[in-house]
Amino acid sequence: MIDIHTHIMPAVDDGSPAEDISLKHLGIMAAAGVTDVVLTPHFIRAGYRPPHTDRLAKQAALQKGCQAAGLSLTLHPGAEVYLDSKSLQEINEHKLNINQTSYVLVETAMSTFPSDLYEILYQLVKAGYRPILAHPERYQTVISDPELARDFMHRNVYLQINAGSxxxxxxxxxxxxxxYLLEHGYAHFLASDNHCHRDDYPLAKGCELITRRIDDHLPRILTEINPRKMLNNEPIPYFYLEQTSGGSENFFQRFFRRGKS
Ligand SMILES: [Fe+2]
Known part of the structure; x- marks a missing residue:
């Protein structure tokens, strides 16, 4: 599994406070079957702003720590960008994209979306970025109307669900x-958003629940196939399921028919 959203980089945000805590959590993740971890510390214009050089140095130190601890994990650079009208400039200037690709993990206000949210996202897409909206299921606006997820996908925005949700x-x-989002095909990634605050790492358990409730291929799409494409800067389809309400095919059949075409 590849975890694309973590706050494991030490002492840069509200995640891990120190390297030994980071390594403890990386150990838990490796034991759960994770092979690759994207480090996505918060980057907020009026808050946390870890500089690029610090982030690279901390990543290198953590990677060394993994090797010393015998953890076969590969760490990748990234950030979780809190969107505002200056985000495009900030992403360019501070190299906030994931693994030098066009993918960039973004978040916004939990209670109400800013009125210029679509405009900000459009600016990113127009500049060649592929925004991934973190935890859509946690925003009040999406909770009230989960079909909004479709709007984001039509605007070339990918969706990352938190396994803990x-x-x-x-x-x-x-x-x-x-x-709701998963069952309607409105999800491209499943990740932990691990802040190192609790030891019950949710990614493997989340995959297990999806396997039980939907099918055993979807977890692979969300935690292996799409994240690998992202790390390689390859495009990922926005719509991978056909929505055929009332049709004779079930979710599983639709999914694999699309996969083979
Ligand atoms: Fe996060």
Missing amino acids: LLGHYGKRSQQAAW
């Missing part, structure tokens, strides 16, 4: 929204 870590409403 499937387990109820962020409350019942986010849990329901997360399952």
Whole structure:
């Protein structure tokens, strides 16, 4: 599995406070079957702003720590960018994209979307970036109307669900929204958003629940196939399921028919 959203880089945001805590959590992740970890510290214009050189130095130190601890994990650079009208400039200037690709992990306000959200995203897409919206199921606006996810996909925005949402870590409403998005094909990635605050790493458990409730191929799409494409800067389809309400095919059949075409 590849975890594309983590706050494991030490002492840069509200995630891991120190390298030994980071290494402990990387150990938990490796034991759960993770092979690659994207380091995505918060980058907020009026808040956390770890400089590029610091981020690279901390990544290199952490990678060394993994080797010393016998963890076969590959770490990749990234950030979680809190969107505002200056985000495009900030991403360019501070190299906030993931692994030098066109993919960039973004977040926005939880309570209400800013009125210029679509405009900000459009500026990123127009400049050649591929935004990935972190945890759509946690935003009140999406919880109230999960079909909004489609709007984002039509605007060339990918969606990353938090595995903890499937387990109820962020409350019942986010849990329901997360399952709605998954069951409608409105998800491209599943990740942990691991802040090192709890030891029950959710990614493997989330995949297990998806296998039980939907099928065993979807977890691979969300935690291996799409993340690998992202790391290689390859395009990922926005719509990978045909929505055929009332049709005779079930989810599984539709999924594989699309996969073979
Ligand atoms: Fe995050």
